[in-house]
Amino acid sequence: DVKVTQSSRYLVKRTGEKVFLECVQDMDHENMFWYRQDPGLGLRLIYFSYDVKMKEKGDIPEGYSVSREKKERFSLILESASTNQTSMYLCASSFPNLAGSTDTQYFGPGTRLTVL
């Protein structure tokens, strides 16, 4: 079974802190994604990566950066955490599909981040 793990289930940080969220997948997937989930807004894509050292902005990249130094690991970085970044953060991975329409994304359990 595919496994996507995230470094923490719950995290509490203070405003202005630098925050690292780690995601690891064990299925040799090329694609990796970071989403945030907020009530009433559904899942929104922050960044994705389709290969090592490659990254693309999603719908809401402001205030975030990412790092993909190894294929299995995709990190989300909050350079200076703010209260409006309090959210559930979900990582996902998939094999690439050229048509883009049939790949299955596998999600981690999520990290609930609270910024005080």
Add this chain to the structure above:
Amino acid sequence: DAKTTQPNSMESNEEEPVHLPCNHSTISGTDYIHWYRQLPSQGPEYVIHGLTSNVNNRMASLAIAEDRKSSTLILHRATLRDAAVYYCIRRGTNNAGNMLTFGGGTRLMVKP
């Protein structure tokens, strides 16, 4: 990904079939329909997907209307563990980065 429309919530009794509807009236000929679900305190998980024909797997069945403007996810015998939010997602072939666009979904409540 463009929009799909689902009811906000539905209720079912345990061990009865559940039919979860989804409207996607502006679907194009090459768009697939995917379903994911999210159990409480977990990340979303893939359920099923299809293009034109009805599809079955161990989790569910997907019935796609002939005009493809709607589809129905069928859980043949609901269990308490099926209580989740179910998302219907339209995925086109020009989907940048293979990302998923989740709408509000349908919250399924299963009564014992």
